[in-house]
Amino acid sequence: MRAWLPSLLRAALLAFLLAFLVSPGWFEPLLKPLVQDNAPAIYNQGSLLTLTLLHLRTVAIATIAAIVIAVTLAILVTRPFGAEFLPLSRSLVNVGQTFPPVAVLALAVPALGFGEKPTLVALFLYGLLPIFENTLTGLTTLPPSVMEAARGAGMTDRQRLFKVEVPLAMPVILAGIRLSVVISLATATIGSTVAAKTLGEVIIAGLQSNNIAFVLQGGLIVGALAVLIYDGLSAIEAAMARRAGL
Template sequence: MRRLAGLFLRLGLLALVLAFLLAPSAFRPLLEPFAPEGAPAIYDRASLLSLTVSHLLIVIAAIVPAILISLGLAILVSRPVGAEFLPLSRAIVNIGQTFPPVAVLALAVPVVGFGTWPTLIALFLYGLLPIFENALAGLTGLRPSVAEAARGSGMTGTQRLVQVELPLALPVMIEGVRISLVIALSTATIGSTVAAKGLGEVIIAGLNSSNLAFVLQGGLLTGALAVILYDGLGQVARLADRRG
């Protein structure tokens, strides 16, 4: 019963977000009390749907390479031949945590200019650490008896990695991706300060015009997307855990 109720809540939240993106004017009566007198209650300088899609694309474009690089480093340092590179790998993935996102944007703009690229760089750097640490924990946390059984069956190192270690580590690795994804979704909103298209544009417009309705639209959409994606990846992690 609880599982069914949870499913309805997820589907209800997804349907509400889609309804708002496809027909935002239907929600005007709910938002008008938060807008200044004579000001629009619904953000009208750009399509909310297009801004949401742009926001998600920026996040995905930053997280995918972060996954590939973090996973590659975790595989390398979890092998005997690469164990000595663990301190260097940790130093690399910690670069993004050394500077706040605003500082990364400020440093990136003079190099790559305004637009999407500074935001991509900031999100990529911030996404490395959780994915790397979780992937490393999953790969090094394999029970010795399982590893010994794989060796005893005649598997090569590559076969053990692909057929045993990665499938068993997958639930822990997905948890790292979940954390990075939520961080990226929220951090991407500040990308609008350097002219990146996203939901941060709605929030900044609301702050500049003292229009709380705009701020609510951008903030609630970002929060709802984070909940939907975090929960969705959680379901994938549980499925991978059962299969493992």
């Protein structure tokens, strides 16, 4: 019974989230006590479902771009010809952690204008480090015996990379991607300060009108998404680890 409890809780959370996004009016009685007289309890300046999908799209685009760049850099610096570029690569991926996302937005807006593009830049830079470091760790901590066996089998460098190294390192790489996605889900809310369509729009509207129900809606949706995506990626990570015999 206990083993099924986490799965039941996740399923309940997913069902609750979908119900709220599709028919938020059902939950108005729960939120009504949090608002002042005659103030709306449910966000009414746009569709919560649409904002959630746009929020997820922004996070997905930025994360895919970060995966491509971070994993490529990590692979290059773990090859003999690219080892000397490791310090430079670390400096590059640390840029996003050095500058706060708000500062990145402020610098990007004059060049890219208002909207989704500055938010994508901020999320991309912020998501590089965990993916790069985990990929680097995964590729540099492989069992020496496995690598020697691959060489002994006559595999080329390319074959060892794609058939041995990357598959064995994939659980560690996924852990970095999971962390990056969760960070981006929360950070993407600030994109609404530069007119990006994210769930931050709901939170900002609540702060401006002193509507606690709006703030709670935006925060809970982002939190629920983070929990569900985190658990989903953790399950994939565990399955890959089992498949790799780790």
